[in-house]
Amino acid sequence: MWVVFAILSSIFAAATSILAKIGIDDIDSNLATAIRTVVVVVMAWGMVFITNAQSGLTSISRKSWIFLILSGAATGLSWLCYYKALKDGAVSVVVPIDKLSVVITMVFAAVFLHEQFTPKSIIGLVLISVGTLLMVL
Secondary structure, eight states, rough: OOHHHHHHHHHHHHHHHHHHHHHHHTSSSHHHHHHHHHHHHHHHHHHHHHTEEEEEEOOOOHHHHHHHHHHHHHHHHHHHHHHHHHHHHEEEEEEEETHHHHHHHHHHHHHSSSSOOOOHHHHHHHHHHHHHHHHHO
8 A cells, every 4th residue: 555655645746846836936935835834734733633643642752752853854954945946946957856865865774774775776776866867957
């Protein structure tokens, strides 16, 4: 089932870029990010209550709190940078550069989580990198 959600995620991410570029046309990128964030917060907490997951709040460990907060800060910084790039640049160039996060994530996973590269993943990383370079030049 995770594959279906991953595909849906990529479809919604693509729609996000197009909708954001249209919506950000005549407003400040930081304001646009704040509006987007409020919508995300409402939707996320809505799902928490719809699925009755709020009871899990009390059992979250200190370590989880710290890393979820850091992840949220990284997300916020990513979104602020992404919206500024979208505001000033072409979607067809900004999005491929943003998707280099796949390559960076795999490197981080190897360094911090000790995940192993396979020949297939190395080829994939090279192809993503070269493909991004071709799309932005």
